Amino acid sequence: MEHAHIWVSISICLMYFLAILGNCTILFFIKTETSLHEPMYYFLSVLAFSDLGLSISSLPTMLRIFLFNATGISPDACFAQEFFIHGFSAVESSILFIMSIDRLIAIYSPLRYTSILTSARVIKIGLVFAALCIMFVLPFPFILKRLKFCKKSLLSHSYCLHRDVVKLACSDDRVNVIYRLFVALTALLDLVCISVSYTRILNIVLDIASHKGRLKVLNTCISHICVVLIFYVPIITLAIIHHFAKNVSPVVRVIIADIFLLVPPLMNPFMYSEELAD
Numbered sequence: 001m002e003h004a005h006i007w008v009s010i011s012i013c014l015m016y017f018l019a020i021l022g023n024c025t026i027l028f029f030i031k032t033e034t035s036l037h038e039p040m041y042y043f044l045s046v047l048a049f050s051d052l053g054l055s056i057s058s059l060p061t062m063l064r065i066f067l068f069n070a071t072g073i074s075p076d077a078c079f080a081q082e083f084f085i086h087g088f089s090a091v092e093s094s095i096l097f098i099m100s101i102d103r104l105i106a107i108y109s110p111l112r113y114t115s116i117l118t119s120a121r122v123i124k125i126g127l128v129f130a131a132l133c134i135m136f137v138l139p140f141p142f143i144l145k146r147l148k149f150c151k152k153s154l155l156s157h158s159y160c161l162h163r164d165v166v167k168l169a170c171s172d173d174r175v176n177v178i179y180r181l182f183v184a185l186t187a188l189l190d191l192v193c194i195s196v197s198y199t200r201i202l203n204i205v206l207d208i209a210s211h212k213g214r215l216k217v218l219n220t221c222i223s224h225i226c227v228v229l230i231f232y233v234p235i236i237t238l239a240i241i242h243h244f245a246k247n248v249s250p251v252v253r254v255i256i257a258d259i260f261l262l263v264p265p266l267m268n269p270f271m272y273s274e275e276l277a278d
Helices: 002-032 039-068 075-108 110-116 119-137 139-146 162-166 174-206 211-219 222-244 250-277
Strands: none
Touching (some): 002 039, 002 250, 039 075, 039 250, 075 110, 075 119, 075 139, 075 162, 075 174, 075 222, 119 139, 139 174, 162 174, 174 211, 174 222, 222 250
């Protein structure tokens, strides 16, 4: 699609600009507005920060490709980009899980919400999960540097993903496969825990007698549910295509992979803008 690169680059620039502006605006309002100094908005600020990280990590490579048709990238730069993309993705996955627990506590025990999620406890939770995300992703670049790359070095996407880089290696990568499976299962655990949290929330909502009361409770979760879907659907779709639909057009793979990095940072500020306005 080289003939359309200039138009693609204009669209990408616009999406990146709106994503960075939207997430910076959220961080600004949460920092300056004292009424937003609550656990849910602290978690939202971490989500906005991880969205900024995802955008900035992939922006240089994608613009070089689509704007200047410069498709090359050095191995070290590729490994670094992969670390930051997977790292911020892990942080986003973890914070979505924590936010689902936050919604469960707020609905299940609203009177004890502030005593359970104190500011000190929120900071500790954030630091622990951030450290775990870094710890899980940090070995990836070092594992890749041990591999020998003797195949044609042509990546499938507009940026470096671990699985995409590994398939170019011709040396033994059993350690990498085992560790990648461990990290993937850990990420899947976040999604399972989110599903369990919302199953519990749904049970609580169904026990509410009034229809108006049910809608009021569900309304507090709509934004988060949309954000979860926007984040996980492209990841799951891309994984299914890589494993079960190998004959799919490369253009489809590139589009879905780009949606994974472009759409969540762009849409998340819109999803939560109404709550910030309230």
